[in-house]
Amino acid sequence: MNIAPNLAVTRPTEAVLLAKWAQNVKRSQLQEILFAAAKPGIISFAMGLPDPELFPVKGLIRASRQVLASDSLALQYGPPFQPLKSRIVELMAKRKVVCREEQIFITTGAQQGMNLLARLLLEPGGQVLTEEMIYTGFQQVIEPYAPRVLSVPTDVRAGIDVAVVASLLARGACPAFIYAISSGHNPLAVSLTEAKRLQLVELARQYRIPIIEDDPYGFLNYGDEALPPLRAYDDQWVFYVGSFSKILTPALRVGWLVVPESLVPKLSVVKEASDIDTNTFTQRLISRFLEQEDIDLHLSMLRREYRARRDAMAQALREHFPAAAKWESPDHGVFFWVDLPYKVDTLALLDSALEKERVAFIPGQAFGVEPSNRATNCMRLNFSHSNPSLIREGIARVGKLVKEVLNRI
Numbered sequence: 001m002n003i004a005p006n007l008a009v010t011r012p013t014e015a016v017l018l019a020k021w022a023q024n025v026k027r028s029q030l031q032e033i034l035f036a037a038a039k040p041g042i043i044s045f046a047m048g049l050p051d052p053e054l055f056p057v058k059g060l061i062r063a064s065r066q067v068l069a070s071d072s073l074a075l076q077y078g079p080p081f082q083p084l085k086s087r088i089v090e091l092m093a094k095r096k097v098v099c100r101e102e103q104i105f106i107t108t109g110a111q112q113g114m115n116l117l118a119r120l121l122l123e124p125g126g127q128v129l130t131e132e133m134i135y136t137g138f139q140q141v142i143e144p145y146a147p148r149v150l151s152v153p154t155d156v157r158a159g160i161d162v163a164v165v166a167s168l169l170a171r172g173a174c175p176a177f178i179y180a181i182s183s184g185h186n187p188l189a190v191s192l193t194e195a196k197r198l199q200l201v202e203l204a205r206q207y208r209i210p211i212i213e214d215d216p217y218g219f220l221n222y223g224d225e226a227l228p229p230l231r232a233y234d235d236q237w238v239f240y241v242g243s244f245s246k247i248l249t250p251a252l253r254v255g256w257l258v259v260p261e262s263l264v265p266k267l268s269v270v271k272e273a274s275d276i277d278t279n280t281f282t283q284r285l286i287s288r289f290l291e292q293e294d295i296d297l298h299l300s301m302l303r304r305e306y307r308a309r310r311d312a313m314a315q316a317l318r319e320h321f322p323a324a325a326k327w328e329s330p331d332h333g334v335f336f337w338v339d340l341p342y343k344v345d346t347l348a349l350l351d352s353a354l355e356k357e358r359v360a361f362i363p364g365q366a367f368g369v370e371p372s373n374r375a376t377n378c379m380r381l382n383f384s385h386s387n388p389s390l391i392r393e394g395i396a397r398v399g400k401l402v403k404e405v406l407n408r409i
């Protein structure tokens with residue numbers, strides 16, 4: 001075959017020529033820490049991991065035996081499992097979301113859900129509106145598009161500054177979507193008030209800009225009443241992203257979207273290019289589990305356990321961290337966000353925490369999208385993975401280090 005001379009590319013001899021966006025891609029700080037934190041003997045407050053002791057293993061064994069024994073398609077390629085969609089509609093109703101099976105799109109975890117939505121909505125170089133401190137997995141999703149990120153102030157008490165969102169949109173910003181975590185924010189742990197939920201949804205409607213609502217922690221609420229997600233207030237402009245990772249187990253790799261029905265055929269095309277199907281077996285396994293086990297009982301056990309861990313961490317922070325440390329006790333999710341005096345560099349602190357005290361956390365700067373606000377004095381602490389006595393021990397060790405640093409400077 002003859003190749004026309006103008007199609008010839010000069011390729012380097014010694015290295016593979018990567019696509020432009022991939023040339024500067026590095027393992028995220030989070031991935032490095034995950035690697036270090038996974039070493040034996042480390043008390044890890046780093047990742048947002050559920051506690052494996054709380055996985056509903058017996059129910060999953062029962063359901064998986066039955067699925068394997070009775071369903072010859074369970075190990076085959078296959079279309080989305082329709083009964084699981086019905087179970088998800090029922091689950092969403094518990095959060096006061098009214099939706100239909102036709103609006104459910106099953107994904108390989110929430111992460112893939114966001115990825116597919118970004119592929120459908122975002123042009124290379126397009127705009128994305130998000131908070132200045134945000135989940136690193138979302139940052140990775142949008143990175144290949146080299147987007148213009150319109151970042152909005154946010155904080156641990158109030159969450160996204162909706163007035164700034166309104167003013168950006170009024171001044172002509174035209175993002176492909178707004179990314180929001182309404183309950184149990186990662187990393188800030190804050191949940192939006194009802195007023196903010198309504199305002200954000202109203203802006204999405206007014207400017208016809210979709211909100212990608214990432215909600216893996218919405219079912220993990222610790223107060224008496226949990227507010228419904230944004231999707232409960234609008235079925236056209238809110239694209240909901242849900243997950244079984246934190247409420248069953250992450251290894252099943254099943255999540256879902258609730259989107260306008262018209263989007264589903266397009267999502268199917270981009271999903272097929274990505275991984276053909278969501279795991280056929282685990283879709284059936286979850287569906288069977290939800291049919292025959294008591295999910296409400298399981299969720300209330302998780303809430304009770306995680307609430308006790310949250311309280312243990314709050315108590316340990318009060319006892320062992322300096323009085324100048326600021327944090328709020330979260331009403332959803334699995335994280336504390338701790339703000340230390342400005343002089344404390346939490347990335348440097350992490351080195352000694354891992355080396356000397358065998359404890360891991362995530363330094364605030366992993367989450368910043370703005371070079372001017374890197375939260376270098378902040379840390380994210382997970383409370384779902386360790387039991388209360390490990391939490392007390394680990395927080396005492398980190399607190400000791402923080403106090404040593406403050407005494408030195």
Ligand SMILES: Cc1ncc(COP(=O)(O)O)c(C=O)c1O
Nearest residue numbers: 048109110111135186243245255
């Ligand atoms: C905010 C947020 N979104 C999405 C995900 C990914 O969830 P999944 O395991 O369903 O892909 C996580 C995981 O920790 C998360 O914290």
